[in-house]
């Protein structure tokens with residue numbers, strides 16, 4: 001399945017920014033496991049051999065990998081993350097990052113995994129996370145697939161949005177028409193409502209990479225320090241505010257509020273809209289989306305005019 005198309009056609013699959021709809025992940029994983037089993041039954045019937053479940057094979061491969069580090073709970077989690085393609089460094093006797101020690105890289109990988117599947121990104125190996133890792137192994141999810149699934153389910157990752165961009169802006173704007181999945185579908189609905197209300201909406205900024213924020217910081221004394229802008233989390237956007245009449249501004253504010261967007265840098269930046277979130281949440285999204293961007297940017301052209309589907 002093409003997750004992007006699926007997400008684009010499911011604007012109602014929005015969940016709130018706390019990103020906790022683990023049940024949706026569970027459903028997807030179970031249907032995938034079921035599919036694997038069906039395929040294995042058909043395949044073995046055709047070959048005249050005995051039924052061998054891909055699901056069981058995956059689990060025993062994980063346990064085999066975990067053996068090199070004593071087969072502990074941490075080693076099993078590391079093996080599961082490794083199989084999905086998370087970077088655990090080159091620790092351990094096999095140099096594959098599986099060493100049974102829950103260090104920085106493992107904790108980071110756990111947080112990213114938790115976020116993709118709709119669990120709170122604590123980095124802890126709690127029972128729910130262990131169960132989710134089991135499911136991911138059985139379903140054979142790769143990290144890339146987990147991130148894509150997270151976008152569909154609204155947990156996170158960058159989603160291309162319907163952003164009415166300025167036509168003749170001289171400003172540097174690469175990458176703008178993207179926002180975090182948790183707000184992307186709300187944003188699209190916001191744009192649509194503004195257009196219905198006849199407000200000449202122009203949105204000039206969305207997600208920013210660290211590099212782009214650095215560029216702004218070096219050229220504009222008012223720009224936020226790289227690493228501190230909510231734009232880097234994909235949770236904020238800027239619009240052309242001044243050209244709007246007072247009446248249009250008031251109407252726009254009502255529509256924005258109805259979709260959960262607020263002017264969060266007042267009174268200095270009335271054009272800047274975002275959601276209310278704590279610093280940790282912004283920071284986590286920033287890290288997650290930068291990673292997502294780095295891994296997917298090769299598919300994107302300048303200004304996101306084309307997304308490779």
Ligand SMILES: [Zn+2]
Pocket residue numbers: 205231236237238271272273
């Ligand atoms: Zn802004």
